Each structure stands twice: as structure tokens, then as C-alpha cells.
Amino acid sequence: MIEKIKIQLRINDKDVSEIAFPELTLADFLHEKIGLRGTKVSCGIGVCKACTVAARRPGQSSFERIQACVMPVVALNGCDILTVEGLASSQSLSLQQQSFLKHFSFQCGYCAPGFLMGVTLLIDQLKRKPIKRENLDKLIEENIGEHICRCTGYAKYYQAIHAIIAETPGLVV
Incomplete structure (x- = not known):
């Protein structure tokens, strides 16, 4: 047993x-x-x-x-x-959640929690070690590229992620 x-x-x-x-x-x-x-x-x-x-x-x-x-x-x-x-407080959605909604990133939403957590980990990484802006696309691809979504073409996820990083001071140098 x-x-x-x-x-x-x-x-x-x-x-x-x-x-x-x-x-x-x-x-x-x-x-x-x-x-x-x-x-x-x-x-x-x-x-x-x-x-x-x-x-x-x-x-x-x-x-x-x-x-x-x-x-x-x-x-x-x-x-x-x-x-x-x-991710969210009792008062408001997180920046990641707000950006995903603003950019209409998902359709059915089943994969959205995984994407949100992937972005959260990416932001945590960038807060500890900011990167040069020209390396950002590669880093996003390394962190989010393996997430699978059967409904979207991923473009809106990437737009939302770029917006999050642009709105958060100190993540890129």
C-alpha cells in the first residue's frame, strides 16, 4: 500500500x-x-x-x-x-491580464493561464537582469515560443507581451 x-x-x-x-x-x-x-x-x-x-x-x-x-x-x-x-489583487487585474485583454490575445482562453504565467516568469527574469532592446524578441521567443494555442496566430500574445515590457520601467536597457 x-x-x-x-x-x-x-x-x-x-x-x-x-x-x-x-x-x-x-x-x-x-x-x-x-x-x-x-x-x-x-x-x-x-x-x-x-x-x-x-x-x-x-x-x-x-x-x-x-x-x-x-x-x-x-x-x-x-x-x-x-x-x-x-496574479490579480482583489481590486484589479495584473498588468499581464490587462494587456492580454486590451490586445484581445486569446480566443477560447484555455491556454491563457499558461501564457500569463510564462509572461510573469519572463518579467521576473527581466527585473533581475534587464536586456538590450534588440535582444527582446529572441528572449520572448525563448520564454513563450513553446506555449501552444490552437485558436490564435500568436501575434496578439506577442503584441501584449511587448506592451507589458514597454510599460514596465527597467526591463530593457
């Missing part, structure tokens, strides 16, 4: 302590145990990036990209997790 394990995380600035089977993925943990359903599962093998969340390991200052559909939640025990639900 497989024993359950105590999981302690900080999800969207809230401490969470739950008991879970070791093979439970982070996506299933978020959906079934915590009730956060914004993180989407599409391919189930970590390729499409719809399930992207951010995780900060103990002792680290920056977040890393995690594909929640394939990551066992036990591998993240003790981590800070940021999901799409953690």
Missing part, C-alpha cells in the same frame, strides 16, 4: 498543508485538494505549457517555470507556488 505524504506549500501567499499520495501531480493537487482550477491540463505530458506555474524553492530568490501536469507535488514540498489565480 502506498502511503500518503504530508505536503506543505505556500500557494499564492497562503500556507497550505495537505496529505497526498506521492504520485499526485501539482495540477491535480491544485484542482482537487486546493480548489484552484485556473491551471489547465491539456497535453498531460508537459509539452503544451498550458499548465505552467511558478515555483520558488526554499532559499532561492527567483521563481522557476514548472509544468504542473507532470510535476509530482511531493517534489515541491516546502516551495512557494504562484498560479494564475495569484
